[in-house]
Amino acid sequence: MFSVLPRGSTALILALAGIWALAYVLGMALGTPNEDRSRRLARPAKLAMIAVTLVYGALWLRAAAGTPAARYGWLIFGGLLAGAVGDLLLADVFPLRRPELPAMAVFGVGHVLYLAAALVAWQLFGGGRGGVVLAAALMAAGAVAAVWWAFIRNPRGSRSLNVGSLLYGILLGATVAVAAAVWAQTGRMALLAVGMLAFLASDLLLARYLIRRQGFASIRDVVWIIYSAAQVLIAFSIGAAMG
Numbered sequence: 001m002f003s004v005l006p007r008g009s010t011a012l013i014l015a016l017a018g019i020w021a022l023a024y025v026l027g028m029a030l031g032t033p034n035e036d037r038s039r040r041l042a043r044p045a046k047l048a049m050i051a052v053t054l055v056y057g058a059l060w061l062r063a064a065a066g067t068p069a070a071r072y073g074w075l076i077f078g079g080l081l082a083g084a085v086g087d088l089l090l091a092d093v094f095p096l097r098r099p100e101l102p103a104m105a106v107f108g109v110g111h112v113l114y115l116a117a118a119l120v121a122w123q124l125f126g127g128g129r130g131g132v133v134l135a136a137a138l139m140a141a142g143a144v145a146a147v148w149w150a151f152i153r154n155p156r157g158s159r160s161l162n163v164g165s166l167l168y169g170i171l172l173g174a175t176v177a178v179a180a181a182v183w184a185q186t187g188r189m190a191l192l193a194v195g196m197l198a199f200l201a202s203d204l205l206l207a208r209y210l211i212r213r214q215g216f217a218s219i220r221d222v223v224w225i226i227y228s229a230a231q232v233l234i235a236f237s238i239g240a241a242m243g
Contacts, residue, residue, distance in 0.1 A: 144173030
């Protein structure tokens with residue numbers, strides 16, 4: 001996969017991986033726990049990790065320019081940008097009283113872009129019948145809705161947050177399923193499928209904390225490292241679409 005990158009880019013990718021990992025380690029070591037001890041990662045560390053992910057996306061997007069994977073790359077990079085905005089909202093960079101709802105909306109835009117990218121990959125690599133992809137998306141949406149009802153929904157909580165999280169979860173579940181179906185049908189794009197699955201796992205943990213206020217110490221830091229790794233995998237999937 002790295003063979004499609006310009007000469008010298010491999011060293012840069014490895015250096016960025018070191019920065020990404022070091023930012024998390026130092027951010028946890030130097031950060032201060034918040035009031036409910038759900039998060040201690042220092043904000044500059046999170047911003048550094050966001051920046052690394054976007055640089056990864058830009059590197060792969062540049063490499064994909066002029067290739068059949070260019071359209072896929074633009075959709076993925078758009079999703080990464082949407083994710084970065086959502087991250088900034090949840091990191092309280094903007095003075096919003098309830099950042100969860102606008103963050104979900106922005107992440108939802110990102111998942112629409114990821115879903116479109118998965119469908120582009122399905123066409124690019126000659127996927128099978130579209131009915132299989134549709135069936136996978138519908139089953140996954142139903143499964144996520146069931147999980148939401150059992151483990152996320154809070155009847156005593158905010159109605160808008162409950163409804164918003166359900167709709168968001170259905171969209172995310174469908175996106176994960178389509179990415180997995182593309183991998184199963186074409187034998188390609190494992191990075192996208194695994195990245196989206198990790199994204200789903202991190203969001204389920206975060207939703208349980210935000211809506212039911214159930215979790216454990218540093219839950220948001222655990223969510224963050226899973227999520228950030230997922231975004232890196234999704235960025236690298238642009239290279240997989242080229243190989």
